Each structure stands twice: as structure tokens, then as C-alpha cells.
Amino acid sequence: MTGKSLFVLPLVLAAATAAHAGGVLAIGSAMPSGDVKMKSVDGKEMSISDVKGAQGTLVVFTCNHCPFAKMWETRIVELGNAYQAKGIGVIAVNANDPSVAAEDGYDQMVSRAKEKGFAFPYVVDATSGVAKAFGAARTPEAFLFDKDGKLVYHGAVDDNGQDAAKVDKAYLKDALDAVAGGKAVPVAETKSIGCSIKFRS
Amino acid sequence: MTAVWLPIAFVLASTVRYLPTPPPPTAPAPVPANAAAVRAEIDKPGASAILVNVWATWCMPCREEFPDILHVAREFKDAGLRTVLVSADFEGMEIEARQFLSEHKVDFATFIKRGKDEEFVNGMHDDWSGALPATFVYDGRGRLVRYWVGKASYPVLKKRVEEALARKENP
Numbered sequence: 001m002t003g004k005s006l007f008v009l010p011l012v013l014a015a016a017t018a019a020h021a022g023g024v025l026a027i028g029s030a031m032p033s034g035d036v037k038m039k040s041v042d043g044k045e046m047s048i049s050d051v052k053g054a055q056g057t058l059v060v061f062t063c064n065h066c067p068f069a070k071m072w073e074t075r076i077v078e079l080g081n082a083y084q085a086k087g088i089g090v091i092a093v094n095a096n097d098p099s100v101a102a103e104d105g106y107d108q109m110v111s112r113a114k115e116k117g118f119a120f121p122y123v124v125d126a127t128s129g130v131a132k133a134f135g136a137a138r139t140p141e142a143f144l145f146d147k148d149g150k151l152v153y154h155g156a157v158d159d160n161g162q163d164a165a166k167v168d169k170a171y172l173k174d175a176l177d178a179v180a181g182g183k184a185v186p187v188a189e190t191k192s193i194g195c196s197i198k199f200r201s
Numbered sequence: 202m203t204a205v206w207l208p209i210a211f212v213l214a215s216t217v218r219y220l221p222t223p224p225p226p227t228a229p230a231p232v233p234a235n236a237a238a239v240r241a242e243i244d245k246p247g248a249s250a251i252l253v254n255v256w257a258t259w260c261m262p263c264r265e266e267f268p269d270i271l272h273v274a275r276e277f278k279d280a281g282l283r284t285v286l287v288s289a290d291f292e293g294m295e296i297e298a299r300q301f302l303s304e305h306k307v308d309f310a311t312f313i314k315r316g317k318d319e320e321f322v323n324g325m326h327d328d329w330s331g332a333l334p335a336t337f338v339y340d341g342r343g344r345l346v347r348y349w350v351g352k353a354s355y356p357v358l359k360k361r362v363e364e365a366l367a368r369k370e371n372p
Contacts (some may be wrong), residue, residue, distance in 0.1 A: 041339035067259040138332035192318040
């Protein structure tokens with residue numbers, strides 16, 4: 001028991017120190033930075049508000065270079081394309097500084113979107129400001145808003161990046177189904193290992 | 202003379218070309234671990250501070266930071282710093298992870314993350330998003346002093362380790 005009480009305080013302290021690190025958007029929050037225009041792979045300037053769907057809106061922070069983003073890419077594209085057709089607005093946002101990884105440059109995004117068949121915008125967060133406003137930290141990281149623009153899901157695509165065949169819990173798909181059907185999201189927050197976003201300084 | 206040496210040179214050249222030549226790994230094979238196993242390593246008595254670095258061979262900033270992590274690990278080892286390296290490489294990447302550790306002359310036991318991401322990430326810290334690299338510094342009692350995501354420079358790492366070591370006198 002003494003061991004345990006010794007342990008609690010530091011945990012609280014640690015949480016307090018970490019919280020200032022620019023908190024992540026809490027479940028229930030309104031969509032931030034909705035009106036920031038970002039250049040999409042079709043050359044058009046696009047904001048998150050522009051893609052808002054009648055049933056909800058999915059914002060995925062991703063990029064070209066990150067091995068985890070690549071592993072989940074096909075699943076992100078499949079989900080994005082499928083649920084866009086079901087009334088969910090979908091947008092993929094690359095907030096990485098391409099001077100850190102050249103593969104994250106605009107031209108490379110254009111080719112990737114073409115190659116993978118993105119049916120939704122893939123945009124450049126040119127100041128990384130949108131990612132910061134969301135409190136996004138890694139790629140890939142999904143934020144799903146309901147039709148009222150409230151955050152209802154934040155986190156991983158599913159629980160197995162390495163192998164789509166071994167997924168136990170399709171978190172994002174379940175959340176999308178719930179939102180598209182006007183139901184409560186079963187699991188609102190999840191995590192996965194991923195690449196840190198290479199914020200522009 | 203040339204007639205003799207040419208075929209020999211040819212044989213040698215082709216051997217060199219076709220034999221895989223990575224040097225044998227010198228680093229111990231990383232041990233599969235979940236967050237509880239890493240936690241146990243943090244709580245093991247005998248250290249004045251603990252530095253945990255979660256890295257992966259596919260993570261560019263992790264690779265760039267690695268020499269500085271090791272620099273600090275070696276510099277403060279005698280002062281009581283225990284360094285716990287946890288590779289987040291995928292299953293099937295154990296050889297690459299060990300190769301990388303060997304290239305950096307790691308001669309102590311390290312871990313490789315196994316099990317569900319979510320369990321591991323939350324097990325390390327509730328607020329950690331799972332982004333790499335992630336570094337956690339604990340004092341000698343296993344209390345977290347600081348954690349952060351992203352590459353840190355040698356002076357920053359040094360300062361943070363010193364900060365944790367200094368806690369020894371003020372528990």
C-alpha cells in the first residue's frame with residue numbers, strides 16, 4: 001500500500017507537466033481551424049469546412065514518408081473513399097515540413113494521391129498550424145467529428161498497422177459506422193505508435 | 202603472370218559480390234517486452250536515474266538522435282544512469298534492429314516492443330500519443346521527471362539526465 005501511495009503523486013505531477021505540452025483536442029470539442037485554406041493535390045485551396053459532410057467529417061493527419069502512415073495508407077484510402085460516399089466529409093492533411101523528409105513534398109503528395117486513388121482532398125498544412133490546433137502529434141492520426149462538428153473519435157485507424165488481416169478492432173471504421181448511422185461511437189480514443197509530425201518551426 | 206592472376210582476381214571479386222557481408226551482430230538481441238516489462242526495468246533497484254528511449258530503425262529522427270542517447274548513456278553510467286532502449290520495430294525486423302544496435306556498439310541488454318500498441322503506449326504514459334522517438338527520464342525511485350516526443354540534442358539530454366540524477370538528494 002505504501003508503495004502504491006508513493007507512486008500516485010509522481011504520476012499526477014507527470015500528467016501536469018505533460019499537459020502544458022499543447023493539449024490534444026478533447027472528445028466533444030468543436031472542430032478547430034475549420035476555415036484555414038490548404039492547397040490540395042488537385043491544386044485547389046481547400047478548408048476542412050469546405051469538405052464538411054452531412055453526417056460528419058473525418059480529418060486524418062498523415063504524410064508520405066512515415067512507414068506507419070504507409071502501412072495504414074490503403075486502409076485510410078478505402079475508409080475515406082467509402083465513407084465519403086456515405087455522407088462523411090473526408091480530408092487528409094500533411095503537416096510535415098518537407099525539408100525534414102523530401103518525400104513529404106507537394107509533388108510527391110500529388111503522385112501518392114493519384115497512385116493510391118484518394119477520392120478526397122490531400123492537403124498541405126503549410127504552417128503546421130492546423131495540426132497544432134488539433135494537438136495532433138503523429139502520423140497517421142485520425143479525428144472524426146459528428147454532424148454538429150463535435151469531436152467524437154480521436155486516434156488510430158485500427159489495432160494492427162503491420163497486418164490488415166490481423167486487425168481485432170477496427171476503431172475508425174466502427175466510429176465511422178456509428179457516426180454515419182447517428183449512433184454513439186463505441187471507443188472514442190485510441191492510440192498507436194507512429195511517426196512524430198515534423199512541425200515547421 | 203597476368204594469365205594466372207586474372208582468374209583468381211575474378212573469383213575473388215565475384216565472391217565478394219555475392220557473399221552477404223554484414224558484420225556479425227555484436228549487440229545482444231533485443232528482448233521482447235511489453236510496457237510492464239519496461240516498467241519492471243525502470244523499477245529495478247540500483248539506479249540513480251533511468252533514461253528510456255523508444256526508437257525504431259524506420260524512424261529517421263530516432264536514428265539521428267541515437268548517438269546522442271548513447272553518448273549520455275555512457276557518460277552518466279558511472280553516476281548511476283540506467284539506459285533502457287526499446288525498439289518499436291515490427292515483428293520480423295528483429296535482425297535489422299539488432300544490426301543497428303551493433304553498428305552503434307550497444308553492448309547492454311535492450312528491448313523490442315511486442316504486443317498491442319495501445320497497451321504499450323498507455324502503459325508508458327497516459328498522455329503519450331505514441332509518436333516516435335519518445336524519451337522518458339525517471340529519478341532513482343522510478344518517478345517520471347520528464348518525457349517528450351521528438352529528437353533531443355546532446356546538451357538537452359545531458360541536462361535532463363542531470364536533473365533526474367540531482368533528485369537523488371531530494372527524494
